[in-house]
Amino acid sequence: MDFKFTDKEQAFHDELTDFLIAELPAGWADHPVQWPHDYAHSPYRDPKDMEVHESFIKKIAEKGWLTISWPKEYGGQGFNNMQQAIFDERMSYYRAPAGSSGSVGAGIVGPMLLRIGTKEQQAEFIPRIARGEITFWLGYSEPNAGSDLGAVRTTAIEDGDDLVLNGQKCWSSLAHKADYSWMIVRTDPDARKHQGCSFVIVDNKTPGVEMQPVINILGDHSFNEVFMTDARIPKNNLVGEKNKGFYHLMQALDFERITLVGIGGFKRMFEEIIDYVKTNKRNGKLLSEIPSVRYKLAEIATNIEIGYMLFWRTAEMLDRGEDPNVESSSLKVATTELARDMAEVAMEILGPYGQLTESSEWSPIRALVSRGFLESISATIGAGTSEIMRNIIAQRGLGLPRV
Amino acid sequence: MNLDLNTEQKLLKNSARSFLKQECPSALVRKVRNSDEAFPETLWKNMADMGWMGLGIDEEYGGIGGSASDVAVLMEAMGEASLPAPFFTTVVVSGTAIQQSSNEEMKAKLLPLLVTGKLVSSFALIEPNNDYGLTHIRTAATADGSDWIISGTKLFVEYAKGARYFLTVANVEGTGLIVAMIDAATDGIKLKSMPTLDYSKQCEVVFNAVKVPAENILALGDDAESMLNHLEDICAVAKCSEMMGAIQSVLDVSVEYVKDRTQFGQPVGGFQAVQHHCANMAVNVDSARYLTGLAAWKLSEGLPATKEASMAKSFVSKAAVRVSKLGHQVHGAISFCDEHDMHLYLRRTQSASMAFGNTEYHLEKVAQKIGL
Numbered sequence: 102m103d104f105k106f107t108d109k110e111q112a113f114h115d116e117l118t119d120f121l122i123a124e125l126p127a128g129w130a131d132h133p134v135q136w137p138h139d140y141a142h143s144p145y146r147d148p149k150d151m152e153v154h155e156s157f158i159k160k161i162a163e164k165g166w167l168t169i170s171w172p173k174e175y176g177g178q179g180f181n182n183m184q185q186a187i188f189d190e191r192m193s194y195y196r197a198p199a200g201s202s203g204s205v206g207a208g209i210v211g212p213m214l215l216r217i218g219t220k221e222q223q224a225e226f227i228p229r230i231a232r233g234e235i236t237f238w239l240g241y242s243e244p245n246a247g248s249d250l251g252a253v254r255t256t257a258i259e260d261g262d263d264l265v266l267n268g269q270k271c272w273s274s275l276a277h278k279a280d281y282s283w284m285i286v287r288t289d290p291d292a293r294k295h296q297g298c299s300f301v302i303v304d305n306k307t308p309g310v311e312m313q314p315v316i317n318i319l320g321d322h323s324f325n326e327v328f329m330t331d332a333r334i335p336k337n338n339l340v341g342e343k344n345k346g347f348y349h350l351m352q353a354l355d356f357e358r359i360t361l362v363g364i365g366g367f368k369r370m371f372e373e374i375i376d377y378v379k380t381n382k383r384n385g386k387l388l389s390e391i392p393s394v395r396y397k398l399a400e401i402a403t404n405i406e407i408g409y410m411l412f413w414r415t416a417e418m419l420d421r422g423e424d425p426n427v428e429s430s431s432l433k434v435a436t437t438e439l440a441r442d443m444a445e446v447a448m449e450i451l452g453p454y455g456q457l458t459e460s461s462e463w464s465p466i467r468a469l470v471s472r473g474f475l476e477s478i479s480a481t482i483g484a485g486t487s488e489i490m491r492n493i494i495a496q497r498g499l500g501l502p503r504v
Numbered sequence: 505m506n507l508d509l510n511t512e513q514k515l516l517k518n519s520a521r522s523f524l525k526q527e528c529p530s531a532l533v534r535k536v537r538n539s540d541e542a543f544p545e546t547l548w549k550n551m552a553d554m555g556w557m558g559l560g561i562d563e564e565y566g567g568i569g570g571s572a573s574d575v576a577v578l579m580e581a582m583g584e585a586s587l588p589a590p591f592f593t594t595v596v597v598s599g600t601a602i603q604q605s606s607n608e609e610m611k612a613k614l615l616p617l618l619v620t621g622k623l624v625s626s627f628a629l630i631e632p633n634n635d636y637g638l639t640h641i642r643t644a645a646t647a648d649g650s651d652w653i654i655s656g657t658k659l660f661v662e663y664a665k666g667a668r669y670f671l672t673v674a675n676v677e678g679t680g681l682i683v684a685m686i687d688a689a690t691d692g693i694k695l696k697s698m699p700t701l702d703y704s705k706q707c708e709v710v711f712n713a714v715k716v717p718a719e720n721i722l723a724l725g726d727d728a729e730s731m732l733n734h735l736e737d738i739c740a741v742a743k744c745s746e747m748m749g750a751i752q753s754v755l756d757v758s759v760e761y762v763k764d765r766t767q768f769g770q771p772v773g774g775f776q777a778v779q780h781h782c783a784n785m786a787v788n789v790d791s792a793r794y795l796t797g798l799a800a801w802k803l804s805e806g807l808p809a810t811k812e813a814s815m816a817k818s819f820v821s822k823a824a825v826r827v828s829k830l831g832h833q834v835h836g837a838i839s840f841c842d843e844h845d846m847h848l849y850l851r852r853t854q855s856a857s858m859a860f861g862n863t864e865y866h867l868e869k870v871a872q873k874i875g876l
Contacts, residue, residue, distance in 0.1 A: 102573060102797040103506045183505060375875060389876045399870035403815040410794035414507050431787050494786050495779035499759045504774035
């Protein structure tokens with residue numbers, strides 16, 4: 102085993118680190134209200150931060166770094182997956198805007214279009230994704246299709262040059278702030294479950310597409326219910342092979358499980374907790390001097406190291422042309438459960454102070470721990486529950502029978 | 505980055521596994537358990553013929569060189585076979601200590617014997633008043649002219665009965681620690697068996713005014729301290745590799761079993777509860793593999809490795825026992841029987857988890873390394 106970056110990877114790592122330190126406002130990492138592996142898409146407490154957010158994304162796009170692993174002719178840098186992973190790690194460590202959790206377009210839709218899209222679709226969407234001009238939401242879940250995605254009922258029926266959509270999507274994260282949906286729909290209602298699905302791109306402005314906000318556990322509007330009623334989209338917006346959507350979905354989900362990890366966020370959050378216990382006393386004693394605190398945090402540090410290695414492994418496999426389907430599932434299980442465990446450990450260490458929800462003189466670590474405690478509930482559910490991940494590991498990884 | 509074994513390591517792994525499958529079946533493990541012999545001599549000799557005793561030892565002493573990562577590969581295969589022979593104490597621990605020493609005489613005398621399998625060495629570290637670490641070593645070494653007189657009691661000394669030397673840690677009043685290779689034939693040494701959970705042949709070793717010539721001293725004072733700190737990392741990683749091998753085997757055997765075993769008219773491996781046990785085993789095995797690999801790689805590169813070694817030992821010690829118990833669970837009642845091999849892994853992993861620092865001991869080391 103060799104755990105060293107190549108010279109080229111190391112150079113990129115260093116260049117990116119310098120860039121992030123230079124371009125982000127001093128103390129930026131204290132602004133995003135964020136717990137590692139958040140699907141809840143944390144807001145900023147100060148609305149002015151949104152301006153920094155948007156201008157920073159432009160800077161990243163100008164460098165061609167939003168889409169670094171894409172081919173050069175499509176606005177990417179032609180970098181390998183390890184460099185993409187380095188990018189995700191650094192961005193999430195510095196809590197930079199458009200870090201891993203903000204990049205459905207660049208991380209999932211773009212790579213999928215490059216694999217299975219037509220030249221026309223690539224020409225229409227790829228350059229705009231690369232420039233950070235358009236954003237996407239994932240139209241997967243439905244009221245009766247959660248873990249069992251093959252049960253989607255939203256239909257897309259051909260009518261002339263159009264597809265006519267009818268149905269409902271739910272848990273649609275940030276759909277209200279995005280421009281398009283990357284949606285899985287049923288194109289052959291008569292086919293067996295997994296065999297009649299296809300991917301389509303749906304413009305949010307399409308007549309017949311309506312959204313209703315769903316307020317999440319943190320009181321934020323991150324989810325939406327999206328209703329399609331005779332919504333007409335051009336037939337050309339069907340991506341990949343018709344009725345093979347479920348097979349494409351498996352690939353797209355792998356991208357998602359890797360893209361959304363934000364592994365650097367774990368290290369950053371952990372460093373904040375370490376700083377806190379080293380500088381704060383309870384009952385006359387520094388928290389860091391209490392043996393149980395030391396053990397718990399050392400255990401979290403170890404599990405973060407494991408998360409990093411499972412993360413690098415998926416990148417390394419992709420670079421070798423292997424399919425990290427099972428490995429990305431292990432990565433997802435390990436990191437999402439770590440997000441939850443880290444919140445629990447921090448809660449135990451902070452005692453009553455951990456429950457404070459607003460940043461104040463009494464709330465440790467900007468009241469992030471109570472947020473993480475709630476937010477991490479979603480981590481082991483979204484993008485494939487831990488149970489589905491374990492099914493994949495057991496069935497596809499270990500070859501146990503599907504019954 | 506390459507998280508696979510390299511070509512030579514894959515070859516080593518394959519040859520070690522097939523050799524041990526042939527030469528060290530579980531029937532042999534049981535035979536050694538039930539006999540008075542310290543370890544199977546024939547197996548030991550055949551291992552030496554494979555060139556294994558020279559792994560990690562410089563070529564100038566007849567070794568074949570190789571890194572900590574290479575040694576990890578071999579330790580893993582030995583863990584898979586529950587090897588009942590003193591490779592770890594002889595080659596990994598004593599071999600490393602002798603090589604790291606500046607005592608050229610000992611190197612020239614002992615290493616050529618060690619690489620041919622003619623020298624078995626044991627590690628005498630733990631004492632009645634300590635478990636891990638170097639802070640409470642009470643075995644006393646006092647100068648006697650140019651020689652040393654060593655007195656004290658050592659516990660949990662693996663393979664002491666078959667050993668020709670004891671790599672021994674003692675304390676010199678006012679000076680610090682001393683590391684000596686004590687010839688087992690010296691007067692004043694008494695052994696007493698300490699039967700343990702994992703059937704390994706551990707002993708209490710009492711040194712009663714044992715005379716140790718100056719040329720047998722490997723290190724003294726600061727040198728001894730740094731040698732022993734390095735050895736602690738080496739030992740932790742080697743024990744992780746051994747546990748790794750054991751739990752990879754537990755996983756493989758369990759997966760085969762649940763595909764085959766039928767209840768309620770279907771393979772039990774089709775039940776989600778069983779599948780999730782197996783998935784948890786797989787994630788634990790993978791995590792253990794990469795943590796151990798990272799620590800071994802740092803040691804191989806000569807980089808500071810204490811943090812990674814302790815992370816690995818703290819995690820693998822728990823994970824290995826967890827996986828072994830899940831192995832039992834998915835096997836059901838048969839795994840509670842002596843005839844089944846599952847308990848050999850459970851025993852081996854539990855004992856290894858307590859050797860050279862248990863989880864709490866290494867978590868404290870990690871805590872120090874992350875700035876707490």
